[in-house]
Amino acid sequence: MPAVSDCIEMLDSETKAVETPEDHAEELRLWLRLLTCTTLIEGEVRGRLRQRFDVTLPRFDLMAQLDKAPDGMTLSDVSKRMMVSNGNVTGLVERLVESGHLDRRTSETDRRVQVIRLTKLGRAEFRRMAAEHETWIADLFADLTPKDVRELMRLLAKTKTSAQKSAGRRRP
């Protein structure tokens, strides 16, 4: 049975009749916990990539995107997929072309567009790193049962949809 305060809150949010400042402490705590988990795991992966392969996480992420696209991607595609700014990708690509991991060429049909691909070296190095990376992730999530994983996937999918809708309401 829900607490009295929960009932009041539910009435408020459904009827939209009252303007009492609602309590969203639970959502706030959820957000902080989500952020903590991500920061923790991300930091761990970053450190391991640096120690084992002397590569940064953003470079690894970019190569991961390209590994899934044998025909290459445009910078815009990469920017959208990685959810980072355009200018960010420009610099990242510059350094990876410099180190011989990426190949970049201007599209034949649209001279605005730059198409980038992994070089043979880039692909080989990425595959080597990705194999080990996968075991790190498995270890980081080792305490979760297969059921936990499924349930988290489901709830995070719902979270993603919710956040996208909210973001859409701001920028329609």
Next chain:
Amino acid sequence: MPAVSDCIEMLDSETKAVETPEDHAEELRLWLRLLTCTTLIEGEVRGRLRQRFDVTLPRFDLMAQLDKAPDGMTLSDVSKRMMVSNGNVTGLVERLVESGHLDRRTSETDRRVQVIRLTKLGRAEFRRMAAEHETWIADLFADLTPKDVRELMRLLAKTKTSAQKSAGRRRP
């Protein structure tokens, strides 16, 4: 009933007898989804903070830590809580002292230690921002039921513990 492949995997991971390369695609997908959710929400919050209050997310986060500690915190404390490097905090604090939001003084009992606090201005501005921030978070998570929120909290707590253990195994 679990699929055959699941049984084999379970046997492998329990007996540790076989060295076949296990499949951790599910964990990998979970990690990517977790990262997507965080990036999405973080970007949205960052943008709103900038538009509404002309403040960066790291500054807001630092002020949030200090708001919970009326007696102030040391830079190390802040660094641990925010899970960022020491040097990072130094610069962040510098700019917030400069803008009049923070007060910084050397500890009387230990001259290595710097104690920082919110100024009156800093606290007032933070409270104003935090109130609105809470509604953004509520909106971003609006599709989740109270039960979803509880369940996510539980699973993320488990995830955090798991990741901490894994990180501990690397750096004991």
Next chain:
DNA sequence: CCAAATTGTTTTAAGCCTAAAATGTTTCCC
């Protein structure tokens, strides 16, 4: 056709972030 809007990328300016080395201070313990 052609001006205006749109699209893809780069540049700019500022700030964030890390790892590692350096600096100053305190504690430990012989």
Next chain:
DNA sequence: GGGAAACATTTTAGGCTTAAAACAATTTGG
């Protein structure tokens, strides 16, 4: 007491990141 270890912070060097402005090329609608 005094040197070694530990601790708190800053500095350094390099890279990441963003938002906004600038530039270039294409598409669109009169």
